[in-house]
Amino acid sequence: MASSERMDWFNQAKVGLFIHWGPYAQAGVEASWPIMFPEAVPMLFGPQPRISEAAYWALCEQFDPADADPQAWVDLAQSAGMRYVVFVTKHHDGYCLFDSPATDFSVAQAPCQRDIIAELATACQQADLPLGLYYSPVDMHHPDYRDTNKKATLNWLGEPNSPAWGDYLQAMEAELRHLLTAYGPIALVWFDGLFAHHRFDPARMHAAIHEVAPEALVNDRLGPALGDYVTPEQFIPAGVPVRRWSEVAPPPAPSRLERALMWSLRFRPVRRMVARGIKKTLQGGSAMGVVPTETCPPRERFQPWESCLTLNRTWAYNPNDLAWKSAERLIRICVEVASRGGNLLLNVGPDAEGKVPEAAVERLEGLGRWLEANGEAIYGTTYGPLQELGFARTTQKGDDVFVIVLDWPEAGRVVVEGLEERVTEVDLVANGRALPFEQEGGRLEIHGPTRAPDAVASAIRVRTRGLRRNKPTEPGCTLSVSRSRERANPRRT
Helix, strand or coil, X not given: CCCHHHHHHHHHHCEEEEECCCHHHHCCCCCCHHHHCHHHHHXXXXXXXXXXXXXXXXXXXXXXXXXXXXXXXXXXXXXXXXXXXXXXXXXXXXXXXXXXXXXXXXXXXXXXXXCHHHHHHHHHHHCCCCEEEEECCCCCXXXXXXXXXXXXXXXXXXXXXXXXXXXXXXXXXXXXXXXXXXXXXCCEEEECXXXXXXXXXXXXXXXXXXXXXXXXXXXXXXXXXXXXXXXXXXXCCXXXXXXXXXXXXXXXXXXXXXXXXXXXXXXXXXXXXXXXXXXHHHHCCCHHHCEEEECCCCHHHECCEEEEEECCCCCCCCCCCCCCCCHHHHHHHHHHHXXXXXXXXXXXXXXXXXXXXXXXXXXXXXXXXXXHHXXXXXXXXXXXXXXXXXXXXXXXXXXXXEEEECCXXXXXXXXXXXXXXXXXXXXXXXXXXXXXXXXXXXXXXXXXXXXXXXXXXXXXEEEXXXXXXXXXXXXXXXXXXXXXXXXXXXXXX
């Protein structure tokens, strides 16, 4: 687990940009999954062209992103109010967006001979923007990971019992060491281990990371007990996440979903049935989506977390996917996540030239404008002391409570129940305008403008004297298992 000092920047950043980009962008298909589990693709990621395995691999041979501009990605992150970037260095197909020491299957071997990670790292450093690196332990192209003479649909989960598996782990460790030493400070490693984490020897990989980059954070997807934070995908936990993993845990038993996937590899006629089961399971918020929560846990039980969400339905570039979340919805999602102490990692899928779709840019810039005015109620905050206000969400920073009103009341009378601490000042975050208020016991009535200061979410700062810190004995602090509130189209990276 991370020390509080190592987690400080992460807990304060609150909003980050996730970038899925690679050869698959040329065909407008999802990364890797079309050759792993094609039956599941339209169910999990929406309509897109079908592609054969041979055609998919040909994309990697044709990939030559001479015009890609990593600086433009960094500029977008900044205009969207994001405080860190996470980039996919290698997805499950094994194609590397860096000059790998373990394979020639990389963009460094393309005609343009670029090391995209080096360019992105430089741009991030110049912008003082922490850079995180997504890395998939799954590698369908590596012959030591699986028998590449077979179709990927038959053995994409790998062959850990083969004599070559040790060589694959050695290659994996070499790539991780390279990524963490060749590009300057790396803020975090974002594993996407899918299932059966123990086959990748998590303790060994974590030890290698901490040896060469002791300050780097590691997510929970390669040995949850060793991770620094948890990563609910395509949903927001229904409460404040709390710790559940012990410091040392035995290898997890295969989940029902994992067993179904393994079974489906052996019996192809049932693959479509299994795909439907996966969709139903993910829509229920399971797989990596089950997160223990409490209403208002004490600080020592809080589990740092980050929700990763797509802007439409796909992670990669898909010109046919027009199911974009609006800027207004992104703002409310951001508020929801911050009110429960989490970070929001929003994904974009650039096209083959590396350009982010204009629809994504417009929405992210809309979020950025709101954060520019109201960011004090988001950045550097933790979950608020009042978690059950129907019309608003709360965050907290020191003795300040931020009441972010989603449904502005008639006549501007904002009534907050349950805040017993003495209130000394109240003002609007966006412009600093002081607001008159009355307080009696645990009832605070704020006299705001008759019209909502912000049509989407209006942030009010409430200064208190000696705010008590989320008491474990507060009424309503009940343990629950959180499931999706942002689960319209859950799917996996």
